[in-house]
Amino acid sequence: MALLEVRSLAKSFRGLRAVADASFDVEAGAIVALIGPNGAGKTTIFNMVAGAYRPDGGEIRFESARIDGRRADQICAAGIGRTFQIVKPFAGLSVLDNVIVGALRHAPGVAQARREALAIMERLGLAAKRDQPAASLTLPDRKRLEVARALATGPRLLLLDEVMAGLRPTECDQLVEVFRELARGGLTILLIEHVMRAVMALAQRVIVLHHGEIIANGTPDEVVRDPAVLECYLGEETEV
C-alpha cells in the first residue's frame, strides 16, 4: 500500500477541464516530482490533495484512508503539509512566530512549539533571522520560511509547489540537500518543479502532466527520453 494513492482524479473549472483521470502512487519515503508545462494541472492536483479544492471525480487515499473532499486543516492534521506556489507568509509576525504557528499543530504548548520551531529553522538556515518580521525577508528566505512552517506541522508527506523558482543555483543546491536529508529521515516528498536541476537531483520518480492528463510516469532518465514528453515540451521535430 503506497503512502499516497490517487485514482482517476478529475477537476473542471466552469467547463474547462483542468485535470482528467489522473492516477498515480507515491511510496513512503520516496521523492516524486510532478512536472509539465504551465497550465498542465499540477497545482490543481496539489490543491485537491491538500484539500483546497474538492475533486469532481476520483479518489485520494493517504495511509489507506480516503481524504478527498476533506478540509485543508483536516488534511494537515492527517499528516500532509504543503507550501504555496505564491508564498503566503504571516507578514506581520516574526519569522520565528510564523514557524511556531506550524509547530503548534503537534506541540502541546507554546514553549514546546518554540523549541521545535527553532530546531527546524536551524536546519533551514533561518535561525539568525528569527526575530525579523516575515515581511522583510528576501524571496529565497521566504521560500525557506514556507518550507520550515510546513515542516513544523510534522507531516509524513510534504507537498512542495515550485519551491526552487527564483533561486540561484547555489541556493537551489542548498535546498536540495535539505530535502535529501529530510527524505533520508523518512519524509515523503511530492514536488512540483520547473527547475530541472532540482528535479534531476532529487526525484526518484517523475510524473509528467500535460493538458490535465498524465503522459509519463517513470525514473528521471526514462522520462527525459520519452517521446511523448519531448513532444509536449519541445514540439514534434526534435532529435535527442
Add this chain to the structure above:
Amino acid sequence: MSAAPRADSTMAPRAMVLLALLAAGALVLPHFAGGYALSLATLILYFAFTGQAWNVMMGFAGQLSLGHSLYVGLGAYAAAALFTKFGVGPWAGVWLAMALCVAAGAAIGFLAFRFGISGVYFALLTIAFAEFTRIGFDHIGWLGGPGGLFLKVGERTHVDLLDLRGTPAMYYYVMLALTAGAFALCAWLLRSRAGYYWQAIRENEEAAQALGINTFRWKMLAVMISAAMTAVAGVFFAFYYNNLFPEQIFNIGQSIEIILGPIVGGVGTLFGPILGAVLLTWLADTLSNAVSALGWNIPGVKQVFYGVVLLLVIVYLPNGIWPPIARRLGIGRRD
C-alpha cells in the same frame, strides 16, 4: 530601523515597569481626584475595557465588528431586567448577560463564517444586527420600550457591593479591576496558542488552514470571548448609569465610540486600547470644557473631534499611536 519584535513568551521588563507604574497610579487615584475627575477616570476605564474586548475580535482575529453596541445593550438589559423584575443582583446577572451575548455572538459568527462573509460585508452584518435589535427593543414594552428601563438609585454614600450601589470610588475600583482583568486576559491569550492562531488567521487565513488550523472554530472563539467581555461592560453600564434606552445603548454611535480607543491606540496591541481610551476621552473632555467655558453650547463638538482624530490616525499612523511610542520606550511589538 525599528527594534526587532520579541518572540519570547514573557513581557519585556520595561513593559512590566510601565504596567507597575500605571497600576500604582490607578490604585491611588481616588485619593487625589475630585468627583468629576473620578467619573472621567471611570469612563476612561470603561472605554479601555470595551476597547480591549473589541480588540480580541479585530486586533487578534481580524474580524471588523461595527455592531458591538449589541453586546453592551444585551448585557445591560439582561442584568437590569433580572435586577428590577426579579431582584437578582449583578454578580449573578452577569452570567446570564454573558451567556446571552455569547449566544448572540455565536449566531452572528456562525452565520457569517459558514456563509463566507468577511471584511466589509461582515461589518455590515454586525451593524444590521445591532440596528435590528435597537428597533426591536423599542417595541419591548416589558423592558420599558423607548421610554427606557430604570434601576433604583441607591445612596451614594453607602457601599453595597453585592448590588453595585455605592460611592463613585466603588464604581471606579470595580471598573479598574475589570480593566486590569481584561488586560491580563488579553496578555495571556495573545501569548497562548489562541493568540498565535488568531494572528495567523488575521494575516492569511488560507495559509493558516494549510497549517492545520480550523479557522472557523477559532474565529468563533474570538467572537464569543469578545462578546462575553463586552457583556460584562454592559452590566456595569446598567448599574452605573441606572437607566437604559434602546436608542442610546444599541446606537451605532456607541459601537463607533468603542472602536475609537483601539484604533487610535493601536489595533492588536495590549496597551493600545488603554492609551487610546485615555487620550481620546481626556482630550474630548478637555475640549468640551473649553468650549463651554467660552460660553458656547455647541452639540457635536466632541464627535467632530473624535472624527478628526480618527481620520488623522488612519491616514498617518494606521497602526495607531502606541507602536511608535513603544519603539521609543524599547518595548516589544506585540505589547
Add this chain to the structure above:
Amino acid sequence: MSASLVTNVVIAGLLTGLVYGLMALGLSVIFGVVRVVNFAHGEMMTIAMYVAVLLFGAFKLDPIFAAVPVAALFFAFGYVLQKSLINPFITRPEHSQFILLVAVGIIISNGLLMIFGPDARSVQTDYMLDSWAIGQVLFDKPRVFAALMAVATSAALFAFFRYARTGKAIRACADNYLGAKVVGLNVKHLYALTFGLGAACVAIAGCMMTLLVEVTPSTGPAYTLLAFVIVIVGGLGSMAGALLGGVLIGLSEALAGLFIDPSAKSMFSFALLILVLLFRPQGLLGRKLT
C-alpha cells in the same frame, strides 16, 4: 383598509424608491469602479439636503433647479476627495478604507449638527401638498417630480457609461485595473471622475429628498445604512440593481409602515439585508463575487 389606500401607499413607496435608487446608484458606481465602500454616503446626501434647504430659504430656488448647481459642486467635491484623500487607501487593507470613510461621515454629520443644530428643516414649495388624481388613486406632485428627476439622472448616467468614450474608459478600469493602466488610461483621474459622478448622483438625490422628507443631522447615518441595504439587495456594482433595490426598499418600507408599524420599517430593511448577505451576497442583479 381600502384598496385605494393601499394603492396610494404603494405608489408613494415606488416613487420614493426611485429617489432611493438614485442615491444607491451613486454608491454602486463608486464601489463598482473604485472599489471604495463609501460609508459617508448618506452624510454626503445630507449635506446636499441642507444646501437645497438653504438655497430655497435664501432664493426661493426650487430644489429641482437647485439640483443642477449642487450636483456640479458635489462633482468637484467628490473628485477632489477621491484624488487627495481616498486614492492612497485603495491599496490599503479593506477595513482601513472603511474606517477612513466612517471618520469622514462622523465629521460631516456632527459638523452639520454644530452648524445647523438638531432641529429639522425642510423645503416648503407651493406644490408640496398638491397631487394629481386618477380616479381614486393619488400621485403626490413633489414625489412625481422627484421620481422623474431620479429617473432622468439615472438614464443619463446609464447612457454615459454605455456610449461616452470616458464612460467606457471608466468601465475598463473597473473590469481590469492593470489592463487599463497598460493601455494608457489615466486611472487616477478616471477614479476621481467616477467618485465625482457618484457624488453628483447623491447631490441630486439629496435635493429631491428635500421634497419628500425633512432633514436633520442624524439623517445621514440612517441613509448610509439604507443605501447599503439597497445596494446589497440589488447587487453591489450593478447599476440596474441599485435602482431595482431602491424601488423594492421604498415599496417594502411603505407597506411595512402601513401594515405593521411606521417605526418597524427599518427593522424590515435590516432583516432583508441579513438575509441577502447570507443567502445571495451578490444581490439580485450583481455579479457573483469570487
